[in-house]
Amino acid sequence: MEKKKGWKEIPMGGLITEAGNAEEYETGSWRTFKPVLDKEACNNCLICWIFCPDTSIVVENEEMVGFDYVHCKGCGICAAECPKKAIEMVLDQEE
Amino acid sequence: MAKPSLATTKIPLAGNEAAAYAMKQVNPDVVAAYPITPQTELMQTFAQYVADGEVDTALITVESEHSAMSACVGAAAAGARTMTATSANGFALMWEVLYIAASLRLPITMTVVNRALSGPINIHCDHSDSMGARDAGWIQMYAENPQEAYDLLLVALKAAENHDVLLPAMVMYDGFIISHTMEIVETLPDEVVRDYVGAYKPAYALLLDEKPFTVGPLDFHDYYFEHKRQEIEGTEHAPAGLAQAAAEYEKVSGRRYGPLESYRADDADVVMVALGSTAGTARYVVDVLREQGKAAGLMKLRTFRPFPHAEIAEALGNAKCVVVCDRVASFGAFGSPTFTEVRSALYEVPERPLVINYIYGLGGRDTGPDLLEQAFAEGFRVAETGKIEQHVGYLGVR
Numbered sequence: 261m262e263k264k265k266g267w268k269e270i271p272m273g274g275l276i277t278e279a280g281n282a283e284e285y286e287t288g289s290w291r292t293f294k295p296v297l298d299k300e301a302c303n304n305c306l307i308c309w310i311f312c313p314d315t316s317i318v319v320e321n322e323e324m325v326g327f328d329y330v331h332c333k334g335c336g337i338c339a340a341e342c343p344k345k346a347i348e349m350v351l352d353q354e355e
Numbered sequence: 356m357a358k359p360s361l362a363t364t365k366i367p368l369a370g371n372e373a374a375a376y377a378m379k380q381v382n383p384d385v386v387a388a389y390p391i392t393p394q395t396e397l398m399q400t401f402a403q404y405v406a407d408g409e410v411d412t413a414l415i416t417v418e419s420e421h422s423a424m425s426a427c428v429g430a431a432a433a434g435a436r437t438m439t440a441t442s443a444n445g446f447a448l449m450w451e452v453l454y455i456a457a458s459l460r461l462p463i464t465m466t467v468v469n470r471a472l473s474g475p476i477n478i479h480c481d482h483s484d485s486m487g488a489r490d491a492g493w494i495q496m497y498a499e500n501p502q503e504a505y506d507l508l509l510v511a512l513k514a515a516e517n518h519d520v521l522l523p524a525m526v527m528y529d530g531f532i533i534s535h536t537m538e539i540v541e542t543l544p545d546e547v548v549r550d551y552v553g554a555y556k557p558a559y560a561l562l563l564d565e566k567p568f569t570v571g572p573l574d575f576h577d578y579y580f581e582h583k584r585q586e587i588e589g590t591e592h593a594p595a596g597l598a599q600a601a602a603e604y605e606k607v608s609g610r611r612y613g614p615l616e617s618y619r620a621d622d623a624d625v626v627m628v629a630l631g632s633t634a635g636t637a638r639y640v641v642d643v644l645r646e647q648g649k650a651a652g653l654m655k656l657r658t659f660r661p662f663p664h665a666e667i668a669e670a671l672g673n674a675k676c677v678v679v680c681d682r683v684a685s686f687g688a689f690g691s692p693t694f695t696e697v698r699s700a701l702y703e704v705p706e707r708p709l710v711i712n713y714i715y716g717l718g719g720r721d722t723g724p725d726l727l728e729q730a731f732a733e734g735f736r737v738a739e740t741g742k743i744e745q746h747v748g749y750l751g752v753r
Contacts, residue, residue, distance in 0.1 A: 264577060264578075265581070266581065267581035267582070267584040267585050267588075270578065270581055270582070270585075271568075272460050272521070272558065272559075272585060273458060273459045273460040273461075273559075273570075273582065273585070273586075274458070274459070274571065274572060274574045274578070274579075274582045275559060275568050275569065275570060276568060276569035276572050277566070277568045278568075279567055279568075
């Protein structure tokens with residue numbers, strides 16, 4: 261894990277001086293339930309990708325391939341919106 | 356640059372007019388304000404300068420003081436030299452944004468015309484408005500008269516904008532007693548003020564900086580504390596920033612403004628501490644008592660934040676009794692704000708004086724020499740007997 265900086269090393273007043281650094285912030289730890297994909301049921305309509313508020317639906321070659329668990333907060337919107345019921349929210353327990 | 360001219364103009368101005376005149380000479384980029392008694396004439400006068408084209412200021416007439424301070428924060432973050440003014444309940448409505456202005460390190464300068472906070476509703480002077488914001492992160496200076504209302508606004512602005520400080524600053528004066536009382540004020544020529552405040556150099560500016568950045572993002576347990584530590588560092592640099600600004604102001608005006616001002620206090624047995632217009636009354640009472648052979652003195656506290664604890668220990672350390680008068684109650688506290696902080700400042704003085712507290716003048720209750728003489732009389736009794744009967748008393752309450 262990255263060593264956190266001291267008060268003399270950070271920008272004044274809480275300014276964020278680099279654009280697009282939200283990606284560095286791991287919000288996956290906030291999650292209680294995680295989405296799990298049933299590939300057999302998924303028809304790659306990508307409605308989950310449209311609705312995900314955190315760009316945590318991973319799409320390759322126009323196909324839904326899984327989730328970005330580093331950033332997914334487990335809100336469950338993808339599961340609620342999926343017309344094929346291909347996404348299930350399961351308790352995210354330590355493995 | 357030409358040699359600063361010491362040519363001054365003496366004109367009769369009420370406190371509000373003096374502050375508005377200082378704002379005119381600063382010619383800030385943005386002023387966002389909402390009118391409230393007894394600040395109203397200040398903004399009315401300044402709005403006339405805007406309407407007459409005497410300043411280049413963008414005057415934002417907002418719908419509330421919460422919006423006024425929010426607009427000031429936005430303007431200052433954009434890179435504008437920004438000023439405003441308020442009183443009492445309007446000041447209270449700014450509350451959450453006061454902290455944001457300080458934490459974003461935006462050197463907004465504001466006049467606060469002191470007025471009692473409701474309730475019961477009241478429009479007259481006490482310090483309950485600004486004293487409540489003593490932990491908001493702003494520089495706080497109390498002016499005694501219209502002259503100081505003019506001078507301190509300029510000094511506070513220069514100190515606030517110092518890049519070692521970068522904190523907002525508020526300058527207070529007493530509602531009606533000073534805001535509506537006309538006195539002869541020595542103003543500086545426009546060009547002297549312009550040179551004194553200089554061209555504004557923001558530490559960051561959303562509209563000017565080429566590289567994009569974000570202002571005011573979420574800041575959790577992992578970095579909030581570090582940003583507050585930075586803010587504390589800014590306040591620790593503020594005394595030096597104020598001293599530098601005051602020294603430069605003395606060069607152009609001949610007037611000297613330290614964090615406190617002692618009057619006949621060096622050999623005094625009893626020293627009264629007062630802020631604002633009451634300091635003028637206390638100075639008169641000191642003279643009366645001195646004529647009676649009593650060793651009385653005054654320490655006027657000008658800068659409340661950052662609190663000049665070391666200077667206070669130096670100035671009051673030789674007294675036998677210190678009588679702290681405050682125009683505000685701090686409900687549930689052991690005495691008023693100035694009392695607790697002055698008393699704390701004296702804790703490590705070798706032979707520390709006894710300290711008593713008088714709360715006076717709430718809601719504009721007139722506090723004349725007779726009341727201050729009462730407070731001094733108790734101070735002399737404590738000095739002679741070495742015994743405090745009552746730490747906190749009230750002057751002029753029935």
